[in-house]
Amino acid sequence: MLHLRYFVAVAEELNFSAAARRLHMATSPLSQRIRDLERELGQQLFDRDTRRVTLTPAGSALLPIARDVLDEFSSIPWRLREATRVQRSTVLIGIPPGLHPELRSRVGTLTEQVRERFELQRWPGNSHALVAGVRDGRLALALARLPFSDPALEQVGVMSERMGAAVPADRFAGRDSVALADLADLAFVAPPKEVRLAYFDVLDHALAEAGVRNRLELTDTGYNGVAEVISGGMAFCISILAPENPIHGYQLENVTVLPFTDFHPRLETALVWRRDRADGDLKNLVAAAREIFDELLTVE
Numbered sequence: 001m002l003h004l005r006y007f008v009a010v011a012e013e014l015n016f017s018a019a020a021r022r023l024h025m026a027t028s029p030l031s032q033r034i035r036d037l038e039r040e041l042g043q044q045l046f047d048r049d050t051r052r053v054t055l056t057p058a059g060s061a062l063l064p065i066a067r068d069v070l071d072e073f074s075s076i077p078w079r080l081r082e083a084t085r086v087q088r089s090t091v092l093i094g095i096p097p098g099l100h101p102e103l104r105s106r107v108g109t110l111t112e113q114v115r116e117r118f119e120l121q122r123w124p125g126n127s128h129a130l131v132a133g134v135r136d137g138r139l140a141l142a143l144a145r146l147p148f149s150d151p152a153l154e155q156v157g158v159m160s161e162r163m164g165a166a167v168p169a170d171r172f173a174g175r176d177s178v179a180l181a182d183l184a185d186l187a188f189v190a191p192p193k194e195v196r197l198a199y200f201d202v203l204d205h206a207l208a209e210a211g212v213r214n215r216l217e218l219t220d221t222g223y224n225g226v227a228e229v230i231s232g233g234m235a236f237c238i239s240i241l242a243p244e245n246p247i248h249g250y251q252l253e254n255v256t257v258l259p260f261t262d263f264h265p266r267l268e269t270a271l272v273w274r275r276d277r278a279d280g281d282l283k284n285l286v287a288a289a290r291e292i293f294d295e296l297l298t299v300e
Helices: 002-013 016-023 027-041 057-074 076-084 101-113 127-135 199-209 223-231 246-250 275-279 283-292
Strands: 046-048 053-055 089-095 118-124 141-145 153-168 187-189 235-240 255-258 266-274 297-299
Touching: 002 016, 002 027, 002 057, 016 027, 053 057, 057 076, 089 101, 089 127, 101 118, 101 153, 101 283, 101 297, 118 283, 127 141, 127 153, 127 266, 141 283, 153 223, 153 275, 187 223, 223 235, 223 255, 235 246, 266 275, 266 283, 275 283
Parallel strands: 089 118, 089 141, 153 297, 187 235
Antiparallel strands: 046 053, 141 266, 153 235, 153 255, 153 266
């Protein structure tokens, strides 16, 4: 390889002194190395006289070959690193609707931290579907709304968000809070079953116990439909209070969310994974996720 490097330097400079300076060596040893190469190959590579150096036909033929060989040789370190590098696996993390920006930021941090080993992709869905996806192995992790319970799954709480009453803004103009009694003539409307959280069943029971019994059931719609009936003055629902939560993007002009004075609902979010995979193929991913999501965030 050294002899080929010497040859390429002289072939490109067509001057032994210039090539020697480029190679940080003396001219005499360089000339000797070229003669050694010519003797080994059985070919004269340069025509030399006192005025100039030119390539012979054999030298011209060798130059592209030598360059290719040297390029291949130079690529050995990175090619070896690529060949021995641990291959990345593509895995999915479940993301529910209305995920708080801080949790999204932490998902981004996790993605960067594990990128050498895993390509972490986000997968949307309601919490019921995301938990099922973790259980059957389609999802490596998920952020899901509590409550849910499964002995095969492990979970850690990551966020607790205060909830309030989403009400018609015109009927509660100038108010900064509401009591349950203020909602007596409005129907409680929960999101349709297709997108409803299990927690809304808990809320429904708690509201019934508190005397709020009028209900409005929607079908074939989503959060936009809920906002529509609230904006029209027919109903109220329970929604996340913090204005930075993206769930507020579904609200219409005549909808506002006010805190309760006598009711204290909170939406709890957990990170969930399958217990058996945490000690297997996902060990490093779960360990990194637990560290990043270690602190329970409380949002008022």
